[in-house]
Amino acid sequence: MKNSLIAKIMRDNRSLDIVLVLLGTILLWELAVRLFNPPAIILPAPSAIWAAFMQSPWVFIRNMLYTLMTTGLAFAISVVLGVVMAVGIVQSKFLERTVYTLLIAINSVPKVALAPLFVIWLGTGMSSQLAVAVMLAIFPIVINTVLGLRSVDPDMLNLAKATRASKFDIIYKIRVPNALPSLFSGMKVGISFALVGAIVGEFVAGGRGLGFLVLTAQGQFDTTRVFVSLVLLGVMGTILFYAVDVMERIALPWHSSQRQPNA
Amino acid sequence: MNMMADTTPDTYLRIRGAGKTYPSQHGPVVALSDINLDVRPGEFLSIVGPSGCGKSTLLKCLAGLENITSGGITVSGKPLSGPPDRMGVVFQRDVLLDWRTILDNVLLQAEFLGHPREQYRERALQLLERFGLKGYEKRHPWELSGGMRQRASICRALLCDPDLLLMDEPFGALDAMTRDDLNVELARMWQETNKTVIFITHSISEAVFLADRVVMMSRTPGRIVDVFDVDLPRPRPLSVRESDAFGVYAQRIRHHFAELGVLKE
Numbered sequence: 001m002k003n004s005l006i007a008k009i010m011r012d013n014r015s016l017d018i019v020l021v022l023l024g025t026i027l028l029w030e031l032a033v034r035l036f037n038p039p040a041i042i043l044p045a046p047s048a049i050w051a052a053f054m055q056s057p058w059v060f061i062r063n064m065l066y067t068l069m070t071t072g073l074a075f076a077i078s079v080v081l082g083v084v085m086a087v088g089i090v091q092s093k094f095l096e097r098t099v100y101t102l103l104i105a106i107n108s109v110p111k112v113a114l115a116p117l118f119v120i121w122l123g124t125g126m127s128s129q130l131a132v133a134v135m136l137a138i139f140p141i142v143i144n145t146v147l148g149l150r151s152v153d154p155d156m157l158n159l160a161k162a163t164r165a166s167k168f169d170i171i172y173k174i175r176v177p178n179a180l181p182s183l184f185s186g187m188k189v190g191i192s193f194a195l196v197g198a199i200v201g202e203f204v205a206g207g208r209g210l211g212f213l214v215l216t217a218q219g220q221f222d223t224t225r226v227f228v229s230l231v232l233l234g235v236m237g238t239i240l241f242y243a244v245d246v247m248e249r250i251a252l253p254w255h256s257s258q259r260q261p262n263a
Numbered sequence: 264m265n266m267m268a269d270t271t272p273d274t275y276l277r278i279r280g281a282g283k284t285y286p287s288q289h290g291p292v293v294a295l296s297d298i299n300l301d302v303r304p305g306e307f308l309s310i311v312g313p314s315g316c317g318k319s320t321l322l323k324c325l326a327g328l329e330n331i332t333s334g335g336i337t338v339s340g341k342p343l344s345g346p347p348d349r350m351g352v353v354f355q356r357d358v359l360l361d362w363r364t365i366l367d368n369v370l371l372q373a374e375f376l377g378h379p380r381e382q383y384r385e386r387a388l389q390l391l392e393r394f395g396l397k398g399y400e401k402r403h404p405w406e407l408s409g410g411m412r413q414r415a416s417i418c419r420a421l422l423c424d425p426d427l428l429l430m431d432e433p434f435g436a437l438d439a440m441t442r443d444d445l446n447v448e449l450a451r452m453w454q455e456t457n458k459t460v461i462f463i464t465h466s467i468s469e470a471v472f473l474a475d476r477v478v479m480m481s482r483t484p485g486r487i488v489d490v491f492d493v494d495l496p497r498p499r500p501l502s503v504r505e506s507d508a509f510g511v512y513a514q515r516i517r518h519h520f521a522e523l524g525v526l527k528e
Contacts (some may be wrong), residue, residue, distance in 0.1 A: 165375035
């Protein structure tokens, strides 16, 4: 089981493509900077970015861990709260007509624009950052989970009713497992949104974190340090996304997205 | 023909003047009208009719999933309220749960009925072997062909040894060869047990091949237009379908279809 999972990831030659393309891009970038010599304030060379990181690695790593913590915490809150809300919405007509309607309505507001409001309400610091991140991450999770819980084959429900299945069995043996693939696709969007929310939170309510580093480096026109933070954010975003992806592969070996052509 | 069912006590399922009317935006829609039918215990009954004739609605009413709006249904003399005891259902789609193995899917029937799983494990394995699924117990539904999946869903319906098996076009989505195989297997299973089977289909040859008695339904509103016994010796080989006697029965159904304007002769 475990072996085949690792083997599958290794065999997925798209990850090889990604590594090659990234390496090629860095190489071209380095060459271009050396050839055309643009001012460092516009575009620093990859080697200069690496040097800036190595100059004070712990400052970057400390701030990265802070952003990681905010993102992880906000994501965990979003998943728990989102699933509870989704089950409530599916089970209760009243919650569907109130909470769900409100969620759908708010979802069309560009939520990043609400970030400054949280600073007024919650002040600067982690609580504001968490609030912004949760606000962004929770929507895809709730909406996807609601869809998943609802999309059960009506004949499956007929079979359950004809066999006198209890309400509990219908929820925990049919609806919830049926919703897991949708929950995971909501979580994949949610984890990226949680990171975006954490950074936006740091922009407006900062003090710490990679988002705050980007902002201060920009204030000093230290483009190289801006790039160091951006690269670290990119690495973090990728790792977080794949962490959810691996969780999905382990939790849902039965789902169609995991099937091998010659299973 | 034998429209007024006999009133011998040897009746398992009795339908009297059953009707079903749905409300709709354009006024009430009559789905079933004045259905009278007596089903003997252990009988294999095929219900055949064009789509929209209410045969699936009738089956849903028998399964206790919907209520009739007039008339009455009794099972073993007791008025039907909700799903009958000791019943198994098979739909056109196998509705196996993707995250469960084939064995666990079959055992779902026991779980839903509130029986301990372990008690039925042995029987589930026997049924799977019986239907040619030995070696596939630990596989998942998506690793199996459509025919194998439908076999598993029949095993699920049979797990708790039902008296009544309701089948709603169970082989409608399968290719012709698989369908023939499953017809033979179902007939064999039925002969070895003493279950009452109500089998809904729109295939004329399937209806005749399997049944002791064929009920022909017509649409708007759904009602019974003909009931006749199929007097062919059992076990029936697939080649029985080329016999003259079989042709006469098939012709009788085809004639009704033609009258209903579904088939042009």
